[in-house]
Each structure stands twice: as C-alpha cells, then as structure tokens.
Amino acid sequence: METLGVLLTVPMNQYLEEELDSRYNLFRLWETPPESRLDFLRAHAGSIHALVGDTNVVADAETIDALPRLEIVSTFSVGLDKIDLHKCRERGIRVTNTPDVLTDDVADLAIGLAIAVLRRIPQADRYVRCGSWKAKGNYQLTTKFSGKPVGIIGLGRIGMAVAKRAEAFGCSISYHSRSEKPDTNYKYYSNVLDLAANCQVLIVACSLTPETRHIVNREVMDTLGPKGVLVNIGRGQHVDEPELVKALVEGRLGAAAIDVFEQEPLVPEELFGLDNVVISPHAGSDTLETCKAMADLVLQNLEAHSSSKPLLTPVL
Amino acid sequence: MAGDERRPPELRPLLLLRPSPLALSCLSTRFHLLKPWDSPLPLPAFLSAHAAAVEALLITGLIPVTADTLDSLPSVRCIVTTSAGVNHIDLSECARRGVVVANTGTVFSEDGADYAVGLLIDVLRRVSAADQYVRRGLWPITGDYPLGSKLGGKRVGIIGLGNIGSRVAKRLEAFGCTISYNSRTKKPSVPYKYYPNVCDLAADSDALVVSCSLTSKTHHIINKDVLSALGKQGIIINVGRGELIDEEELIKCLMNGDIKGAGLDVFKNEPSVPEEFLSMNNVVLSPHSAVCTNEVSQDLIHLVIANFEAFFSGRPLITPVSA
Numbered sequence: 001m002e003t004l005g006v007l008l009t010v011p012m013n014q015y016l017e018e019e020l021d022s023r024y025n026l027f028r029l030w031e032t033p034p035e036s037r038l039d040f041l042r043a044h045a046g047s048i049h050a051l052v053g054d055t056n057v058v059a060d061a062e063t064i065d066a067l068p069r070l071e072i073v074s075t076f077s078v079g080l081d082k083i084d085l086h087k088c089r090e091r092g093i094r095v096t097n098t099p100d101v102l103t104d105d106v107a108d109l110a111i112g113l114a115i116a117v118l119r120r121i122p123q124a125d126r127y128v129r130c131g132s133w134k135a136k137g138n139y140q141l142t143t144k145f146s147g148k149p150v151g152i153i154g155l156g157r158i159g160m161a162v163a164k165r166a167e168a169f170g171c172s173i174s175y176h177s178r179s180e181k182p183d184t185n186y187k188y189y190s191n192v193l194d195l196a197a198n199c200q201v202l203i204v205a206c207s208l209t210p211e212t213r214h215i216v217n218r219e220v221m222d223t224l225g226p227k228g229v230l231v232n233i234g235r236g237q238h239v240d241e242p243e244l245v246k247a248l249v250e251g252r253l254g255a256a257a258i259d260v261f262e263q264e265p266l267v268p269e270e271l272f273g274l275d276n277v278v279i280s281p282h283a284g285s286d287t288l289e290t291c292k293a294m295a296d297l298v299l300q301n302l303e304a305h306s307s308s309k310p311l312l313t314p315v316l
Numbered sequence: 317m318a319g320d321e322r323r324p325p326e327l328r329p330l331l332l333l334r335p336s337p338l339a340l341s342c343l344s345t346r347f348h349l350l351k352p353w354d355s356p357l358p359l360p361a362f363l364s365a366h367a368a369a370v371e372a373l374l375i376t377g378l379i380p381v382t383a384d385t386l387d388s389l390p391s392v393r394c395i396v397t398t399s400a401g402v403n404h405i406d407l408s409e410c411a412r413r414g415v416v417v418a419n420t421g422t423v424f425s426e427d428g429a430d431y432a433v434g435l436l437i438d439v440l441r442r443v444s445a446a447d448q449y450v451r452r453g454l455w456p457i458t459g460d461y462p463l464g465s466k467l468g469g470k471r472v473g474i475i476g477l478g479n480i481g482s483r484v485a486k487r488l489e490a491f492g493c494t495i496s497y498n499s500r501t502k503k504p505s506v507p508y509k510y511y512p513n514v515c516d517l518a519a520d521s522d523a524l525v526v527s528c529s530l531t532s533k534t535h536h537i538i539n540k541d542v543l544s545a546l547g548k549q550g551i552i553i554n555v556g557r558g559e560l561i562d563e564e565e566l567i568k569c570l571m572n573g574d575i576k577g578a579g580l581d582v583f584k585n586e587p588s589v590p591e592e593f594l595s596m597n598n599v600v601l602s603p604h605s606a607v608c609t610n611e612v613s614q615d616l617i618h619l620v621i622a623n624f625e626a627f628f629s630g631r632p633l634i635t636p637v638s639a
Contacts (some may be wrong), residue, residue, distance in 0.1 A: 039455065104491070105468070106468075108437060108466075108468065109437070110443055112438065112441055112443055113443065115434035115437070116434055116437075116447075119430065119576040120598065121431075122443065125602065127603055128589055132365060133589070133603040134587045138604075141608050141613060142605070142608065142610070143610060144427055144609040144610070144612065145430045147426070167490065169487060177599075265460075272450075272451040272453075279444055283441065283461060286441075286460065286463050287440075287441070287462060288464075
C-alpha cells in the first residue's frame with residue numbers, strides 16, 4: 001500500500017514534523033523559496049495525498065489545484081480561514097482541524113491579556129526593570145478587572161470558555177453571535193454595536209468568515225470608547241487594524257490586548273510605543289501541552305484517514 | 317444635653333505622617349488634617365507642640381508604627397492604615413495601650429486576587445516577555461516566541477486562604493486548576509485540601525500563590541526546603557510581603573533552574589529589586605501594585621472615613637484588626 005505523502009507547509013511543531021517524517025513521506029514546503037513553490041508542488045504532485053498547515057499557511061485554491069491527488073487537509077489550528085473549503089468540498093477533499101484541545105489555552109490567554117492590559121502588568125514589569133520604581137516612585141493607578149461588563153463576539157467553544165472564566169471575576173457577560181444560543185443565560189445582542197455599547201471589555205472569539213471580516217470597525221471601537229478595552233484572540237482580520245491604531249493613539253479606544261494581526265508576524269509599529277496595549281505573537285494555543293495535543297490530533301486524523309477509519313475531528 | 321453637642325466630624329483633628337495625595341484631597345473637608353511636613357519644626361517637636369491631644373492617626377505608605385511612635389503620640393487611640401497588611405504596625409503595643417487599629421478589610425481583595433491570577437497567567441504564558449519580544453521587532457526575525465505552559469489542570473497551592481487567597485482560589489477553579497492551601501488553621505467550610513505543612517503543599521503543587529500576612533511566624537515561610545519541594549517545573553507568585561520568601565534562596569533557585577519561574581509584586585527592600593531578577597525572562601516583576609486601581613481608591617477613602625467616623629462616634633471600627 002502506498003505510503004501517505006504529506007506536505008507540511010511550515011515547521012510549526014518539531015514533534016509533529018518528526019512524527020510525520022517517521023510515519024510518512026514528508027515534503028517540507030518552506031524549504032523551497034516562495035517563487036519556486038508552485039513548481040515544487042507540481043513536481044511532487046503525484047506523491048502528495050495529505051497537507052498539514054497552520055494558521056498562516058494552509059490550502060488556498062492555487063495550492064489545491066496544484067495537487068490533484070490531495071485527499072485530506074489536516075490543519076494545526078481550529079480556524080479554517082486559510083483553507084479554501086469550497087474547493088475542498090468540490091474535490092471531495094477531507095478537512096480536519098484541532099477543536100477542543102486548544103479551547104482552554106485560548107480562553108486562558110484572553111483573560112490573561114484582559115488583566116494584563118487593564119492592570120498594565122507588562123508596563124509595570126518594564127517600570128521595575130528600567131529602575132523607575134526607585135527613581136520615580138509608585139506606578140500609576142490602573143483599572144480594576146473584576147466586575148467589569150464583558151462582551152464576547154462569538155459564543156462557540158472558546159467564547160463559552162472565556163465567559164465561564166470571566167464570571168469567576170464577577171463580570172457580567174453579554175454576547176453577539178450569528179444566532180442566539182438557547183442554552184445560556186447571557187444577554188444576547190443581535191447587533192455588534194449594541195454589544196459594544198453595553199460592555200467595557202470586548203473579546204473577539206468568533207471564526208473568521210467573509211461576514212466577520214472587520215466585524216470590529218471604527219464605529220465599534222468608538223462605541224466601546226475611551227474606557228473600553230478590546231481583546232482579540234480571533235483573527236487579525238476581525239479588526240480593522242489601521243483604524244485600531246488610530247483609535248488607540250487618539251484615545252478614542254481605551255486599551256487593546258491583541259494576539260492576532262492582519263499580516264503576521266508584522267505588527268503596526270505605532271503600537272510599540274503605546275502603554276495602553278499588550279501585544280502577543282499569536283500565542284493563543286502556544287503551550288507545550290496543547291501543541292502536543294494538537295499534533296497528536298493531526299496525526300490521529302491522518303492515521304484514521306490512511307486506514308479508512310472515521311476521522312476524529314472532521315470539518316468536511 | 318446642653319453643652320454636650322457632638323463636634324462635627326470635619327473638625328476632628330487627624331494626624332498624617334506623610335503627604336498622601338488621596339488623603340489630602342479627600343479628607344481635608346471632613347477632618348482637620350495635621351501635616352507635620354508643612355511645618356519648619358522637626359517631627360518630634362511638631363508632635364509635642366501640635367499633636368499631644370490627637371486621638372486619630374492615618375497611616376499611609378506603610379510607615380511603621382512602633383512603640384516609639386506611640387510614645388510620641390500619647391493621646392492616640394485609633395490608627396487606620398491604608399493597607400491590608402499590618403506587619404508595619406506593632407499590634408501588641410497598640411493593644412497594650414488601648415489603641416484600636418483598622419485596615420482595609422476586603423476593599424483590596426478582588427484587585428489583589430485579579431493581579432495574582434494575572435501574574436500567574438503571565439508567567440505561565442509569558443505575556444510580558446512576549447510583549448517585549450514583539451516590541452523589539454523580533455517576531456519577524458526570530459519567529460514565534462517559545463511555548464508557555466498550560467494553566468488548566470495545574471495544581472495550585474495557596475498560602476494564606478484569607479480575603480485575597482480565597483478569591484484567587486475561586487478564580488483559578490474556573491480555569492480548571494485544582495486548589496489546595498496552607499493557612500494558620502484549617503477552614504472548615506472550604507472544598508479545598510488543607511496542608512498543615514507548607515513543604516508538603518509545595519511538593520503536591522505546580523504553582524504556589526503566597527497571599528498570607530507577614531508575621532513572625534510566616535517570615536520566610538517560603539524557604540529553601542519549600543522551593544526544593546516545589547521543584548523544577550514550579551512557579552511561585554507573591555502578592556503578600558517580600559519577607560514571606562527567602563529572596564536570596566529564590567534568586568539562587570531561579571538562576572540554577574531549580575524552579576521554573578516567578579511573579580513577584582513584593583520584595584524585601586522595596587523599591588530596590590535585586591539586580592539578578594532584572595535579566596530573568598521567566599520572572600514577572602511588579603512595583604507593589606497588586607491592589608492599586610482607581611476603583612479601589614474610591615472604596616478606600618470611603619472606608620477610611622467610615623472607620624474614623626465610627627471611632628469618633630464611639631462605635632466599633634468597621635474593619636478592625638487585632639494582635
């Protein structure tokens with residue numbers, strides 16, 4: 001039986017790469033310069049049956065078209081925005097992702113970022129390290145987190161996990177979602193502007209689709225206001241980034257804690273000088289434990305596929 | 317009764333020992349504030365001249381109250397401190413002289429708990445270190461920041477399950493942590509496992525949160541043995557007092573990789589912080605600001621006023637502490 005040929009788009013996890021290499025025929029896309037990638041794909045198209053990608057590089061239309069023998073796309077993420085699902089559906093290509101195993105970590109980071117930016121933890125750390133505590137005295141007063149009204153965009157697995165954590169801090173929870181969820185007591189707003197008007201900490205936790213692109217736009221930020229805090233653990237494209245920068249610099253938005261950006265790893269440099277911002281390098285699920293669990297899920301899905309067993313976490 | 321009208325509270329004299337902007341702006345309409353720093357007289361002379369009859373003393377900024385302090389204020393009967401901790405006040409001397417003392421009760425507790433949780437997440441998930449990494453422009457150059465460690469499922473040992481500790485516990489439970497604790501005595505109505513011995517607690521914990529008060533019994537409660545029991549994967553968070561931890565031992569353990577990381581809001585010789593910490597990226601440092609929020613300031617002033625008004629009206633203090 002033919003060994004599965006697996007295309008790994010980026011070196012996202014050493015353990016995963018080693019396991020793929022030992023079990024299958026591994027093709028490492030990043031070792032080819034970008035301008036030669038299509039040629040590389042075409043050269044090996046006959047041997048590539050599976051593609052493993054991450055939040056930045058997965059399977060766009062061009063890639064899928066170059067791989068006529070592609071049977072399965074297994075993404076090292078829960079987000080599917082970098083996969084041309086329409087094409088996969090057309091071609092009958094299976095798609096799996098890594099839900100659930102990363103829910104806790106992402107929700108933990110969302111709350112950790114909210115506390116960090118309200119309480120200025122990174123800024124206070126720098127204040128101590130550069131000698132200002134000795135030279136200038138106490139750090140400024142910051143803003144309390146407990147009890148603040150929290151609004152969540154997207155009440156899926158991650159959104160619910162964020163809500164559960166925020167409740168332990170006495171925060172009231174409201175949300176905006178495609179549709180109201182029948183089994184929660186949280187207040188639902190059918191319009192994201194109404195949500196922004198009724199919360200102080202707005203957390204983006206929905207999936208990225210054409211409908212949710214720039215769901216946090218200038219108007220939402222202005223509504224959230226000078227005391228409002230935006231936390232983005234979704235995708236960079238959920239937020240109008242140039243408008244975010246302007247809103248923060250001009251004080252129309254109080255603060256922001258951002259884990260995802262429109263052009264990762266590039267971050268608007270204007271943010272680097274701001275004290276009302278916490279910047280995180282897309283680390284939502286970046287723990288040893290969770291990355292191993294995600295890698296195992298990718299491997300288990302590929303294993304199931306190659307032994308014609310049911311996939312563990314299929315999307316298509 | 318004739319001639320026995322209660323003096324309006326705003327005229328009652330209240331002694332401050334240092335200029336606190338909050339006290340000065342909020343208390344001057346309610347009390348006659350005595351401000352030694354405005355006087356050309358040295359403090360002892362000022363106190364003899366102006367404060368011999370003063371009954372009420374407001375302590376801000378953790379200024380110590382010793383037997384000598386009390387000697388210089390023979391009429392003081394009520395001390396209110398703007399802190400939760402009272403290790404800077406000689407409580408037994410106060411008790412001996414019939415001086416009642418009030419602290420901040422639970423006004424700080426939520427903020428303190430929030431901060432402890434924030435520090436723990438920061439250390440485990442490298443929030444501050446990664447923020448600095450990106451600001452230095454390194455993300456496009458050296459790639460993703462090293463992986464952190466998952467909070468969910470971690471065993472957290474809380475030292476001091478008081479106002480702050482109990483709120484830390486409640487918060488961390490929502491993250492899927494297992495909570496155990498050490499306290500002076502076992503609390504009968506809490507669902508967490510009690511460890512009478514701190515070393516045993518440390519041995520069974522992935523992270524320790526220190527939130528107890530500093531007394532002669534808890535000085536260096538976190539010592540070499542406890543840090544060793546905590547182990548190489550262990551994290552320690554301190555929002556209590558610097559002297560609860562043997563700071564030199566902690567530094568050694570961090571430098572040798574004998575524990576994994578620390579989040580420290582308090583130090584032995586504030587605002588001096590040992591240089592060794594400054595180059596560690598597995599430590600989050602904080603300038604004793606765990607409870608310093610705008611919201612708390614308002615609550616604090618109301619409580620200070622309420623305590624002094626209770627005293628002047630002959631009622632029990634709102635948030636008394638005892639030796």
